[in-house]
Amino acid sequence: MNNAHNPQRLHALDNLRALMMWLGIVLHVAINHLTVASPLPWRDPKTSPVADMLLLFIHSFRMPVFFVLAGFFVALLVARRGADGMLKNRSLRLALPFAVFWPPLFVLTTVLAMVYIHLTVRGVPGIDTALTPARQPGGSPFNTMHLWFLYQLFWFSALAWAGVRLQRFVPMRVRDAVARGFAVLAERRWGFVVLALPLAVTGAFHPSGMVMESGSFLPPFTEWMQSGLFFVSGWYLHRDRDRLLALFAARCKGHALAGLVFFIATIALLGALHGPGAHRLPHPEFWIAFAYNATSWLWSLALIGGFVRYLPRQNAVLAYLSQSSYWVYLVHMLGTIGFGILLFNAPLGAVAKMGLNIAATSLAALASYQLLVRCTPVGTLLNGRRAGKRSGAQPTKARALAAK
Template sequence: MNNAPTPQRLHALDNLRALMMWLGIVLHVAINHLTVDSPLPWRDPKTSPVADLLLLFIHSFRMPVFFVLAGFFVALLVERRGAHGMLKNRSLRLALPFAIFWPPLFVGTAVLAMAYIHLTVRGVPGIDTALTPARQPGGSPFNTMHLWFLYQLFWLSVLAWAGVRLQRFVPARLRNAVARGFAVLAERRWGFVVLALPLAVTGAFHPSGFVMESGAFLPPFSEWMQSGLFFVFGWYVHRDQERLLARFAARCKGLAFTGLAFFVVTLALLDAMRGPGAHRLPHPEFWIAFAYNATSWLWSMALIGGFLRYLPRQNAVLAYLSHSAYWVYLVHMLGTIGFGILLFHAPLGALAKMGLNIAATSLVALASYQLLVRHTVIGRLLNGQRAANRSSKKSTKARVFAAR
């Protein structure tokens, strides 16, 4: 008789993914109200430095956490289903939803974006393609929009599949050395410094040191480097998960405070770069990229550890948000842009507009999930076929994550 314990679902990581998805709404609403140069070509007349700080703050950890968790769960799928089973799962859960939802979302988002740009430039909503920012000569007018995460994650999964298939040609000693190297970097307090260095080098070639997502179907190397390193890190964390995740949980407070220190350094460096003494700061993009990516690594590990330590259980609210998160991620840009248009002339301050937009987008996205998605074929496509009467009705702590 096999007495091996049945693997338990890590509810803490589901809870964390749900929060990161919702923060996407906050981030994209904040972009409407930036005081600095915006990555998007529209802007509300009411701006606030709070929006600037929110964008920098959320962007520092949100996508890094996603890619660490993505690498972790891809490794989990390989362990349970094999490389082919993993690729089939990722094709159904990533590539197929992208193929189905990208066309209507692209059209809807493009129309709303053009209306918002017209409103920004001329004060009234309308459509004028002449106001659309010019693209590079010969470039495509199409891009992956906010669905770039699905797009890149699928191709990273394909690379993971290829790596598993080809690993028999790599000496076991070398494979084990690489795995041990990542384990050491995850375990040691100085590991984040080494992990941040390659991202600082690639970031040094970008304005202000930030690698921004282009949404291109052929993203530049720096974007693959940025997302791929976090993905690979998550892959190797899974290999030694009990020890490493327990370490993250035990150190979550220290990781969070150290990350805060590097975030403050990032803000100081940005201020110095824009100030009158900017010429005295050698290679500012490199140092900003290093401090910001150090923040990303520290806060990613802190958030994973903190959720494992303080929110290891499933509850009805977090479970619902977790199940709805994929759909909310897909459609939320329609809300943040659409409600931004509706609030454009509202006699309110930036923070009030942001609060209303976040609330309205969240409510409409959740309502559409409940009415159109949850109990339909769309819900099964996005979330998979959940087992009936799953025993997780009774909350269970994830193993090994009680901090000592």
């Protein structure tokens, strides 16, 4: 993006990325209170359809937006620093934090999860390895947990580096045709339909048509496909950024309403899948996956455009939340599980417990950031040198956006 002509737009995207990171707290608290089958092996005794709807709602756009923005900023880094500079930056901001934080977070999260599982099964705190879910034969006891995003994003960055290095072997007309193809899909009102179709095909092989992250160090192809298409779209968005971001801003309300229509269709199809007439619905997983991924594309475009249009600047509060968001993303699972354990036997309803857990996890994460991270080498590792200074000066746009 030409900074001389659009000095604020990168702040808009940075604000959006911070919000998506913070929504991870809401999403993982909601998982504690699901009424439907949970992706995690623990559950609070108080459940609510509100939790079901929050999970479905946030999951529909949170990671798609993340990967679109990730692809955009990787392309931005390549434009400014070259392929080697981009890979060095991604290694320092993604691979190194993963290597440093994954081991202690894995141990702590596993211990807390075992206590929560013991509570779920027996009603009292404790640890019993016999209660942990059985692994498939030959399966690894280790996984990337919620850090799977860092893990996948680094490998996408490495693939982008290889693609830049090998592009000289691809005719220019082919490269331009691919770039024009993505631009056409982004600017045409029907483009989301084409983009949702391949994800509907891959989603059809998953229960209820939804690709859920396994956290595996060797994710299946469908997970790479799900994340990769959004990443590649973000990469090509950077190529025609001024025109497309302005277009998304102008259409943000229309994209949001259209996404709502497909979200309601997803809920209706899920109800039909588990209802008495399920046998009469041909290929239900495909149609659920199509409606849900159409929602993902439309709401991703709506959020990007909405932030460009309505939150183009970064004030002191937004800058602080943006700087703290990486740390919050890393440690928030400890809070959502830990406070879930503390609230397990509280005489409160599910919604009240969720609110308390979200507030407590947010405050604990912010306090730990302020006291242990912001002005320390850890803050420099996560956000770059300027973000950790007590001077309060905002980081330069390029450093702030490339830092995570």
